[in-house]
Structures are given as structure tokens and as C-alpha cells.
Amino acid sequence: MIRVVILGAGNVAQHLYAAFLKQKSINVIQCYNRKGVLLHPNQNKNTITQDINLLKEADIYVLAVSDDAIKKVALQLPFKGKLVVHTSGSVPIEMLDNSNKKGVFYPLQTFSKDKDVDFSTVPFCLEAENEDDLKLLKDLAGSLSKKVYKISSEQxxxxxxxxxxxxxxxxxxxxxxxxxxxxxxxxxxxxxxxxxxxxxxxxxxxxxxxxxxxxxxxxxxxxxxxxxxxxxxxxxxxxxxxxxxxxxxxxxxx
Amino acid sequence: MIRVVILGAGNVAQHLYAAFLKQKSINVIQCYNRKGVLLHPNQNKNTITQDINLLKEADIYVLAVSDDAIKKVALQLPFKGKLVVHTSGSVPIEMLDNSNKKGVFYPLQTFSKDKDVDFSTVPFCLEAENEDDLKLLKDLAGSLSKKVYKISSEQxxxxxxxxxxxxxxxxxxxxxxxxxxxxxxxxxxxxxxxxxxxxxxxxxxxxxxxxxxxxxxxxxxxxxxxxxxxxxxxxxxxxxxxxxxxxxxxxxxx
Missing domain, CATH: 1.10.1040.20 (ProC-like, C-terminal domain)
Structure with a gap:
């Protein structure tokens, strides 16, 4: 079971939440966003927090926030040494903070608010600092999609x-x-x-x-x-x- | 039963022939092209002619030739007063010869040589000089596709x-x-x-x-x-x- 925390409340956050919810091997234990909105109608309110200092321990922290907010949110994280990934197509991995292990979990697709996404055909572009983290990201992406690629920030x-x-x-x-x-x-x-x-x-x-x-x-x-x-x-x-x-x-x- | 003669041997001619072949209401009685090639493996050789002067009597003559050849072929037709249509998206109806009744039978799709076409979704853009001819073209297009439009040369x-x-x-x-x-x-x-x-x-x-x-x-x-x-x-x-x-x-x- 991979324990996931999602940060953000936009299209990507919502679609990822819905997709993870269907997977037995993944448990989204908590979501953070400033307004405290639910990412899904079936989400338990207790799994939402508006206070970034109350984040629980998880295996992967997914920063599904806007490109501009990645650096700021990564800096605010109250822990060290955890795997923190962003979901952006254009932000380099280095934008994440050095106090945690960095990664990228980028689903290369265009997401619309009210349109369901079939993640099984969505290519995931993954990047990590070491093989163990990359393997964990591959497991996470591989549970949703058959198309998983290791892609550098430059690529x-x-x-x-x-x-x-x-x-x-x-x-x-x-x-x-x-x-x-x-x-x-x-x-x-x-x-x-x-x-x-x-x-x-x-x-x-x-x-x-x-x-x-x-x-x-x-x-x-x-x-x-x-x-x-x-x-x-x-x-x-x-x-x-x-x-x-x-x-x-x-x-x-x- | 609509009797059709197809002139030309390119992609459009071949795909239209294959589509007409499946329709009971349409009989492609003859095809003309300079090299005398078959438009379909199942075509009877007797229905091919290389001599434009041997064209049989039909209800509609479909000029599925290149844009540049439309005027020339229309001029060579050995009869008068018949319904002659071209299949081009960009050639005005007036390019056809005055000695016959003019029309346009334009399937708005891109055709590849070796790829089957599902004509049921192909929009047909039709134009004719009078209501009777338009009705005949509508019957012909309507037997292949649900999407039939009356479109002027300007449109x-x-x-x-x-x-x-x-x-x-x-x-x-x-x-x-x-x-x-x-x-x-x-x-x-x-x-x-x-x-x-x-x-x-x-x-x-x-x-x-x-x-x-x-x-x-x-x-x-x-x-x-x-x-x-x-x-x-x-x-x-x-x-x-x-x-x-x-x-x-x-x-x-x-």
C-alpha cells in the first residue's frame, strides 16, 4: 500500500485523487489546500487539512499546485527527508526544496474540470534523484497507466x-x-x-x-x-x- | 436503383467505388480511366473502359479526377443533358461543361490509399443546378452517409x-x-x-x-x-x- 498526500485543489489534484481512489494499492491518507475544499464528493472531510503543519506521514507527497506555487509550498513543508514530487511539465526538479527528496510525477495530458480522465492511456513522465524513489514513482504511476516513462527535466x-x-x-x-x-x-x-x-x-x-x-x-x-x-x-x-x-x-x- | 458511372482512378474514385458496391440501391455500371485499371479487386473487367466515347447511359456521372483535369474531362464527354458532378472541394460548379447538367458531390474527408473509409460519418457537400438533380445527389450521398449538406460553391x-x-x-x-x-x-x-x-x-x-x-x-x-x-x-x-x-x-x- 502506497500512502499518498495530495497538496493542491485544481484539475490535476482532483483527477489524480479520483484515479487513486479506485486503486486498492494506493491510499490517499490526506489532502491539503488553503480553502479546505474536498477533491471528490466521496472524500471524507477528516482527510482534508488547511494547515500545512498538520500533514501526516506518507510515502509520497504530491504537489499538484500551479507552477508558480511549487517552490513556495515545497519550502513550507514541515518535515525533512520525505519524497516530494511536483506534477508540472515545465518546472525543473531543482525547484523543489533540498530538505526533502525530490521527484517529478507529470501526467502528460490536458485535463478539463468536468470531464473524466481515462488514466490508463495517460503517459506519466517520471523523474527522481535515486533508483528507490524512481521505483516508488513507477509503482504509483504504473497502478494508473501502462505508459510510464523516465524523463529528465531537460527532456x-x-x-x-x-x-x-x-x-x-x-x-x-x-x-x-x-x-x-x-x-x-x-x-x-x-x-x-x-x-x-x-x-x-x-x-x-x-x-x-x-x-x-x-x-x-x-x-x-x-x-x-x-x-x-x-x-x-x-x-x-x-x-x-x-x-x-x-x-x-x-x-x-x- | 441509381446507375452511376465513375471517371478517374485515384483515392476518391476507389473509395467511392468500394462504398457504392455495398449499397443495393446503387449500381456502378461502368468506370472510365485512361489506363483501364480496376478500382477494386472485385470489379468485373467488363465494367472498365479506356475509351470515353464508349460511356454507357447512367443517372449520374461522377468525375473523381484531379482538380486540373475536371474541365478537360467534362469537355470530352460524348453526350448532352446528363447529370455530371465533380468531387472537388475547391473547383467551382461552373468549371463543368454547359452541355450537361452540373453538380458537385464532395466528400469532405482526407483519404489514404490503403486505409478503409467509414463513409457513414463523412460529410457530403452537395450542389446542383435544380431541385431534381439535388434530390438525386441527396439520395446517392444519403445511401452512404447520415451527414449530407447543401453547400454553394462559395461556401x-x-x-x-x-x-x-x-x-x-x-x-x-x-x-x-x-x-x-x-x-x-x-x-x-x-x-x-x-x-x-x-x-x-x-x-x-x-x-x-x-x-x-x-x-x-x-x-x-x-x-x-x-x-x-x-x-x-x-x-x-x-x-x-x-x-x-x-x-x-x-x-x-x-
Whole structure:
């Protein structure tokens, strides 16, 4: 049985709590957050504390707090020599305090407030200072997911940049597509199947092999017509830059 | 029974042939392509012709040829007054020849050579010159899919631009993410679940509500760190432009 304390009350804290609750091998013995809110409707009120000095003894302390708060909360911990991990994709392990053993327990997924997470497919990126701590983190992550990776702080940083491209920036392109459709009274849902298939494809082949469209075909007539349709300067700029990026990437191969 | 002739031998022609074959209400009586290739292993050789002048009488002639070839093939047709449709997302209906009745039968999906298509979820964008022809196209599309839309040539052009953003450009961002991972020996598959969830989300909420990340948070420290990690000028440029685009879109709301 792994005894866990969760610190924080945001999306990650709540989803992790719900996932740990289902596992017999894990016991979330206590949760801390400043407002004393429950992380789950089934949580016993006695397992919540608003006083960080009343934290009980556990095997792992999970700091599921915002990036900015990690350093501060780690400094406030009233004990020494325990395994303390944060859950952030972009904060280096060194940000944790030297008085405890440091680790990272980063679930690489986007969490929404009211949407259940199937943790069995969520990749966990783990980091620890020694093999014993890493093994404990592997046991903890492995009880939730089949996808467990040992990832250094530097690699995690790189993953975080990639995630910005494939998640945040991609979502913005969906948003632009939605805006263009709305301006012309076309339901955006017509594009949903295409979007799902685009994504589905790259789980089966490298994205560079899946590249299609007027940019890679150097179909200048279509590109010109598209630029004329776009009404906003920012949309035109994105279209031009992304077309140029595709053409410079594949230019030599054509 | 709708009698169909398919002209062309590419992905769309092959996938449409396979889909029509399963429908009792549709009979593909003949296929034309210059090389005389079969569109499907089960196709009877007698239903293939290399001579456009030998085309049989049908209810609908589907020009599933490349955008550039539509005008030329339409001009070569040896009959008059028949319903002739093309399958392109970007070619206006007027590109077809006046000697026949014009229409568009555009399945809005990306087709791969060796991957089966589930047409029941593919949106069909239809256009015709009169109600009778439109009804026939609706019957044809409706036998394959539940998603059938009447879309004008102008709207189809708009959809095509949107599709470039949500499919071609999005795929390029996946490609950039893949490159960044490869350069640092990180398996890109770690990002697959995030990508699938990103896409899944926007079928349930507007993409503008799903926007997250350092750009919308105006987290300049993270943005700077990310720019330092990126090694290629083109990756840096994309990061900057997309960050700026997100910030100017949501700037007023914050």
C-alpha cells in the first residue's frame, strides 16, 4: 500500500485523487489546500487539512499546485527527508526544496474540470534523484497507466514545447477554422470528421508522411484564392507563414 | 436503383467505388480511366473502359479526377443533358461543361490509399443546378452517409480554406512537434494521447473555450524558455507568430 498526500485543489489534484481512489494499492491518507475544499464528493472531510503543519506521514507527497506555487509550498513543508514530487511539465526538479527528496510525477495530458480522465492511456513522465524513489514513482504511476516513462527535466522541457505546438497551437488553428466557418454561416461540425481523421492518421504514420494540401503541392492558384477569401489580416499572416514553413520543409524533397 | 458511372482512378474514385458496391440501391455500371485499371479487386473487367466515347447511359456521372483535369474531362464527354458532378472541394460548379447538367458531390474527408473509409460519418457537400438533380445527389450521398449538406460553391471554397487550417496546417504542427522530440531522442508517441484529447475536446466545445497554454496565460517566462529550447529559426518563427495570434485574439477578454 502506497500512502499518498495530495497538496493542491485544481484539475490535476482532483483527477489524480479520483484515479487513486479506485486503486486498492494506493491510499490517499490526506489532502491539503488553503480553502479546505474536498477533491471528490466521496472524500471524507477528516482527510482534508488547511494547515500545512498538520500533514501526516506518507510515502509520497504530491504537489499538484500551479507552477508558480511549487517552490513556495515545497519550502513550507514541515518535515525533512520525505519524497516530494511536483506534477508540472515545465518546472525543473531543482525547484523543489533540498530538505526533502525530490521527484517529478507529470501526467502528460490536458485535463478539463468536468470531464473524466481515462488514466490508463495517460503517459506519466517520471523523474527522481535515486533508483528507490524512481521505483516508488513507477509503482504509483504504473497502478494508473501502462505508459510510464523516465524523463529528465531537460527532456520534459522539450516535451512541453512540443506539447505547445501539438495542443495549444493546433487548438488555435481549429479556432481559426471555426471563425472562418462562422463568418460564412457554415456549421463547423462539417469539419469534425476531417479533424478526427487528421489526428488519427498521425498515430499510425509519421506526420511528415501524412502532409497534404496546396502548400506541399505548391498549388499557387489555390493558395492565392484562399488568401483572397480570408478577411482578417491575422488569418492571412498565419496562412502565409504556415504555407512557407511547409514549403521550406518539403521543398528539397519535391 | 441509381446507375452511376465513375471517371478517374485515384483515392476518391476507389473509395467511392468500394462504398457504392455495398449499397443495393446503387449500381456502378461502368468506370472510365485512361489506363483501364480496376478500382477494386472485385470489379468485373467488363465494367472498365479506356475509351470515353464508349460511356454507357447512367443517372449520374461522377468525375473523381484531379482538380486540373475536371474541365478537360467534362469537355470530352460524348453526350448532352446528363447529370455530371465533380468531387472537388475547391473547383467551382461552373468549371463543368454547359452541355450537361452540373453538380458537385464532395466528400469532405482526407483519404489514404490503403486505409478503409467509414463513409457513414463523412460529410457530403452537395450542389446542383435544380431541385431534381439535388434530390438525386441527396439520395446517392444519403445511401452512404447520415451527414449530407447543401453547400454553394462559395461556401465550399470557404470550407476548403478552413480545412487547410484544421488539417494541413495542423498536421504541420504535429510534424514540428515530432521533429523537436526526435532531435532530443524522445518518442513522439508520448504526445499521441494529448493530441487525441485535444481533438476530441473541440467536438464537444468551441475551440476558443478549449484554448490553454503559456500564450493565452501570457506566461512570458515560459515563452522565453521555450524559444531558447527551439533550435531552428523556422520553429522559433512559428512559435512567435502563433503566440502573438493567440494573444491578440484573447487579449481583450483577459
Amino acid at each position: 520534459r522541457n522539450v516535451l512541453h514545447v512540443s506539447a505547445v505546438f501539438v495542443n495549444n497551437f493546433t487548438n488555435h488553428l481549429f479556432s481559426v477554422g471555426n471563425d472562418i466557418c462562422q463568418e460564412h454561416n457554415i456549421p463547423f461540425e462539417i469539419l469534425h470528421p476531417l479533424i478526427l481523421e487528421t489526428t488519427n492518421k498521425i498515430t499510425k504514420m509519421p506526420p511528415s508522411e501524412a502532409q497534404t494540401g496546396p502548400a506541399i503541392r505548391k498549388d499557387n492558384q489555390t493558395i492565392e484564392r484562399h488568401l483572397n477569401i480570408l478577411s482578417h489580416a491575422s488569418q492571412k499572416e498565419l496562412y502565409k507563414i504556415l504555407t512557407k514553413a511547409i514549403q521550406s520543409k518539403y521543398g528539397k524533397k519535391l | 465550399r471554397n470557404v470550407l476548403h480554406v478552413s480545412a487547410v487550417f484544421v488539417n494541413n496546417f495542423t498536421n504541420h504542427l504535429f510534424s514540428v512537434g515530432n521533429d523537436i522530440c526526435q532531435e532530443h531522442n524522445i518518442p513522439f508517441e508520448i504526445l499521441h494521447p494529448l493530441i487525441l484529447e485535444t481533438t476530441n475536446k473541440i467536438t464537444k466545445m468551441p475551440p476558443s473555450e478549449a484554448q490553454t497554454g503559456p500564450a493565452i496565460r501570457k506566461d512570458n517566462q515560459t515563452i522565453e524558455r521555450h524559444l531558447n529550447i527551439l533550435s531552428h529559426a523556422s520553429q522559433k518563427e512559428l512559435y512567435k507568430i502563433l503566440t502573438k495570434a493567440i494573444q491578440s485574439k484573447y487579449g481583450k477578454k483577459l
